Amino acid sequence: MKAAVMRAYNEPLSIEDIAIDDPNPGEVLVKTAASGICHSDLHVVEGGLPVPPPCVLGHEPSGIVEAVGEGVTDFAPGDHVIGCLSAFCGTCKFCLHGRPYLCMSQFLPRLDGTPRLKTGDDPMGQFANLASFAEKMLCPERALVKIRDDMPLDRASLIGCGVTTGLGAALNTVDIKAGDSVVIIGCGGVGLAALQGARITGAGKIIAVDAQPWKFDIARKLGATDCVDASDGDPVAAVQELTGGGAEFVFECIGLVPTVQQAVNMTGRGGTTVLVGVVPVQKTADFSPADLVLQEKKITGSFMGSNRFRFDMPKYVDFYLDGRLFLDEMISSRIPLTEVNEALDQMRKGQAARQVIIFD
Ligand SMILES: [Zn+2]
Ligand SMILES: [Zn+2]
Structure with missing residues (x-):
């Protein structure tokens, strides 16, 4: 063969x-x-x-x-x-x-x-x-x-792989409640799937962040309520403004140190940063431990959409055939x-x- x-x-x-x-x-x-x-x-x-x-x-x-x-x-x-x-x-x-x-x-x-x-x-x-x-x-x-x-x-x-990684990050790794504000950094295959997971859970504002604004047409079609062009101005300030001080959930779907740091800074008081993109193993990131304590922020990794794939994948197939995915x-x-x-x-x-x- x-x-x-x-x-x-x-x-x-x-x-x-x-x-x-x-x-x-x-x-x-x-x-x-x-x-x-x-x-x-x-x-x-x-x-x-x-x-x-x-x-x-x-x-x-x-x-x-x-x-x-x-x-x-x-x-x-x-x-x-x-x-x-x-x-x-x-x-x-x-x-x-x-x-x-x-x-x-x-x-x-x-x-x-x-x-x-x-x-x-x-x-x-x-x-x-x-x-x-x-x-x-x-x-x-x-x-x-x-x-x-x-x-x-x-x-x-x-x-x-890609859809399960993104969708599962939103549906399995964390518990998004209807109306919660969600930020997706990176509108590739995984990010767009996480964005759809946020829509399926009934998230409120769904903010897509990317440095390639041509991706926003598709992001809007898949459920983004707002788009932030990271190549034009400070995306952290833009998200703070749109969410009144930071989002409940921020998904980093690229795997770069600068966007990981932005993700933590876009996360609001009591919110959760979800790291989905794989940062190369040699790299480290800085963020303030005091902010995590005083604002009770959480940071979690999400691997392969926290999948139980024999249970999840037939459900995702149903979502597609029902018109939701x-x-x-x-x-x-x-x-x-x-x-x-x-x-x-x-x-x-x-x-x-x-x-x-x-x-x-
Ligand atoms: Zn893969
Ligand atoms: Zn085992």
Whole structure:
């Protein structure tokens, strides 16, 4: 089958023919229908995440089950599925505590040690148990969830990572009450999903902040009540003005130190800053501990939308089909696998919302 392989950091992915094994016990073979291209794929290519080459990237997929291994009872050939990097073991304290996205055994290699993917006789890495930049995926069953057949598979793929990360930050990580004021910093795929989560919970003012004002048309369509152009004046002062002293919730969806600091300063008394964007591990941020105490502000991280994806993703699919979650607007282009490198370039330049690879 054809796959996009990372042979070395900072090099274009190479489109190769590689071999995929038959399912072992507990595994599912999926024909990939679509795969979103996520910023984490780019982080891997740039050496920012500890994933060694050679490796097939891609971790935001949808597809159709082709075969199942021994003992698999939750899936059957023909099922429509979404894949998620938050595979869960089901028995560790985080899984049992209802926070499977923090599972300590997320990467589920085969018990017999054989590779799922090969090139010639050599094992080939599989990113996040998924490796969705390929015509087929061989996954542990606990990396997959079954969805309704009437959900379009290209839009379903977005739910696999970016939409779940943003939507879940608003719906799971914190408790937004109807009427609360919410600020979203960064109107990329994750930020726009967090913005929609705020709208779905019934937030009052929903303020989109971005330095690229062309994104405000789509932000307004998805539920923003106000937009702040961070390239024109002080965005903290603008948010303070719009909210009468700071918002109840501020979501940082970019992952830069300056915007993290702005997020804390945009948060009002008693409010919560939610850090969704991944700041590079070497960086630190400054903020005043006294403000946190005297104004009882909270800062929390949000990882993968605090997901329990087998519960959340079918619900997000319902939201889409009910007309409450907009996904069509979030797809900037649909491309074949052979154009993956151009798509990564577009992402480097910040020119695309969400690009989706479509397989035949
Ligand atoms: Zn991702
Ligand atoms: Zn676990």
